[in-house]
Amino acid sequence: MSEIDVLLVEDDEADALIIREAFEYHKIRNRLHVVTDGEEALRFLRKVPPYADVPRPGLILLDVNLPRRGGLEVLAELKADPDLLMLPVVMLTSSRAEEDILRSYSLHANAYVSKPVDFEHFIDAIRQIDNFFLTLVRLPN
Amino acid sequence: MTAIAWVLAVVAACLLVLSCVLAVRLRRTGKRITTEVSTAVTTAVTTAVTAARSDQSQLEAMAADLRRSNAELEQFAYLASHDLQEPLRKVASFCQLLQRRYAGKLDARADQYIEYAVDGAKRMQALINDLLAFSRVGQTPVQPALVSSDRALAQARANLAEEIEKSGATIEAGHLPLVMAELPLLTAVFQNLLSNALKFSGSAPPRIVVTAWRDGLTCVFSFTDYGIGIEPQDAERVFVLFQRLNERSSYPGTGVGLAMCRRIIEYFGGRIWLDTTAAASGPAASGPGETRFCFTLPGESEDE
Numbered sequence: 001m002s003e004i005d006v007l008l009v010e011d012d013e014a015d016a017l018i019i020r021e022a023f024e025y026h027k028i029r030n031r032l033h034v035v036t037d038g039e040e041a042l043r044f045l046r047k048v049p050p051y052a053d054v055p056r057p058g059l060i061l062l063d064v065n066l067p068r069r070g071g072l073e074v075l076a077e078l079k080a081d082p083d084l085l086m087l088p089v090v091m092l093t094s095s096r097a098e099e100d101i102l103r104s105y106s107l108h109a110n111a112y113v114s115k116p117v118d119f120e121h122f123i124d125a126i127r128q129i130d131n132f133f134l135t136l137v138r139l140p141n
Numbered sequence: 142m143t144a145i146a147w148v149l150a151v152v153a154a155c156l157l158v159l160s161c162v163l164a165v166r167l168r169r170t171g172k173r174i175t176t177e178v179s180t181a182v183t184t185a186v187t188t189a190v191t192a193a194r195s196d197q198s199q200l201e202a203m204a205a206d207l208r209r210s211n212a213e214l215e216q217f218a219y220l221a222s223h224d225l226q227e228p229l230r231k232v233a234s235f236c237q238l239l240q241r242r243y244a245g246k247l248d249a250r251a252d253q254y255i256e257y258a259v260d261g262a263k264r265m266q267a268l269i270n271d272l273l274a275f276s277r278v279g280q281t282p283v284q285p286a287l288v289s290s291d292r293a294l295a296q297a298r299a300n301l302a303e304e305i306e307k308s309g310a311t312i313e314a315g316h317l318p319l320v321m322a323e324l325p326l327l328t329a330v331f332q333n334l335l336s337n338a339l340k341f342s343g344s345a346p347p348r349i350v351v352t353a354w355r356d357g358l359t360c361v362f363s364f365t366d367y368g369i370g371i372e373p374q375d376a377e378r379v380f381v382l383f384q385r386l387n388e389r390s391s392y393p394g395t396g397v398g399l400a401m402c403r404r405i406i407e408y409f410g411g412r413i414w415l416d417t418t419a420a421a422s423g424p425a426a427s428g429p430g431e432t433r434f435c436f437t438l439p440g441e442s443e444d445e
Contacts, residue, residue: 014231021238094227117230117266119237 004134007057008034009041009074010092011066015115019061019092022126030134033057038069042077045084057087059133062109064093064100072103079108088133218276225269233262264395268383271397275382278326278404285409287441288324290317290331290362294351296324297331304339309346317353318360320438326405327438333398334434338366340392343430360440363416363433370430373417380413402436411437 006023010016016034023032033054035041041062044051060078064071071091078084088110093100095114104112113129116122133139236258244252294314298305305312312335320327338349350365371379371386378384382400385392406413413436 014235018234018238025241094230115230117226117233117270119230119234122234 004030004058005055006030006032006059006061006134007041007044008032008061009036009038009066009071010034010061010063011036012063015063018119018122019126022123023130025123026127026130028127028130028134030130031055036067038066038071038074041074042069045078045087058139060087060089061092061129062089064091064095064104072100072107075104075107075109088137088139090129090133092129215276215280218272219280221272226266226273229262229265229269233259233266236262268395268397271395271401274329275397275401275404278401279408283323285321285323285439287319288322288327290320290322290327290353290360290438293322293324293327294331296328297335300328300332301335301339304336308339308342310339310342310349311346312349312351314351315353317351317362318355319441320360320409321440322409322438326408330402330405330436333402334364337398338364338368338432340394341387341432342366342368355440356437358440358442359411359437361435361437363435365431365433368430368432370432371415376415376417379415402434406436406438409438411439413437 008016008019010019013036020032020034023030033044035044041060042048044054045057045060047054062071062075066074069077071093075089075091078087078089085108091100091104091109091112092115093113101112110133111129113125116125236255240255240259244255294317298312304310335349339347345367348367351362352365353360353362355361375386379386380399380403383396384400385394385396403413413434416433416435
């Protein structure tokens with residue numbers, strides 16, 4: 001199986017590290033790219049410099065609470081862009097607010113996952129997301 | 142204070158009537174005196190009534206203050222427990238990462254440090270989770286409706302299925318009535334009581350008996366186990382938040398369960414207590430460690 005590029009949009013360095021560790025722990029073959037705010041995420045996806053040479057990710061993990069442009073704003077913009085709307089987006093966030101869940105799905109998020117409080121559950125969640133989106137489902141090329 | 146002021150008002154009113162009677166009698170002899178007396182009495186009545194009114198409004202203001210500070214405190218507990226979870230998740234996660242990656246690679250002392258750090262962080266997570274659940278009771282008020290306490294107990298048993306099976310517990314429950322409550326909260330009450338009965342069972346497989354009966358419009362529940370028991374002098378203490386009666390190493394827990402039960406039952410307008418007569422009801426009827434919790438909840442009205 002070829003390696004897949006995953007774009008993680010996460011402003012919290014510690015959480016980004018935990019996610020990276022979880023991928024490594026499960027020996028998931030992917031290249032994890034991390035950007036720390038919504039603006040950067042859109043530049044990455046549109047290959048705006050300094051991101052001219054980055055690959056197109058097969059999966060986006062998007063936090064809801066981001067500085068500058070929030071996760072929901074980024075999601076809305078992605079899903080309104082004919083070039084990007086096919087990319088699967090998993091909202092991976094510490095927010096459990098019903099409102100965020102509803103808004104995410106009405107903006108066509110592919111899944112909404114609350115970061116589990118327990119570490120074991122957290123890395124298991126990453127494994128399951130990975131298993132579903134990177135192994136089980138067929139995504140558009 | 143209010144009561145005293147009202148009594149004063151009534152006394153003053155009586156004096157006024159008396160003064161009128163006097164006034165009639167004194168009309169011929171001394172009109173001036175009558176006027177003075179009645180003026181004085183009127184003033185006394187007015188003063189007493191004003192005092193009573195101001196006491197009443199003071200009391201209302203105090204009650205409003207108390208309600209507000211209570212609401213603020215609840216909001217604070219909710220926010221504190223919610224916002225504390227985030228940094229704590231980091232501490233716990235990285236301690237666990239340290240353990241996963243470096244256990245056995247440093248020295249024995251380091252392994253022990255990490256173990257204590259992981260244990261402490263996990264315990265604090267459990268505390269905060271329980272505190273959050275505790276402070277959430279009544280945060281989103283739902284119109285109370287009739288719910289089946291049979292269903293709540295069944296749900297609680299299902300949630301604890303693993304522990305029940307492992308301990309070999311028997312649970313005897315008759316038909317339980319419909320009560321005015323919310324299903325998730327009533328389930329939490331049953332689950333806390335069940336979980337305690339399983340935990341404090343002693344060496345024999347736990348036996349738990351649940352019964353309920355109606356007392357007018359109220360339903361009374363009793364929840365009995367035959368485990369290690371609770372001393373009568375601890376009957377109130379067990380309901381206090383974070384109070385624990387046993388050492389943590391033998392009986393893990395946060396000390397929130399029964400406080401949570403009391404909060405939920407009182408939220409629905411009921412009462413919960415430890416029935417201290419249970420253990421003393423005679424050696425033939427009960428073992429030394431019989432523990433019986435009772436609680437009441439509003440039931441179905443007769444015409445329903």
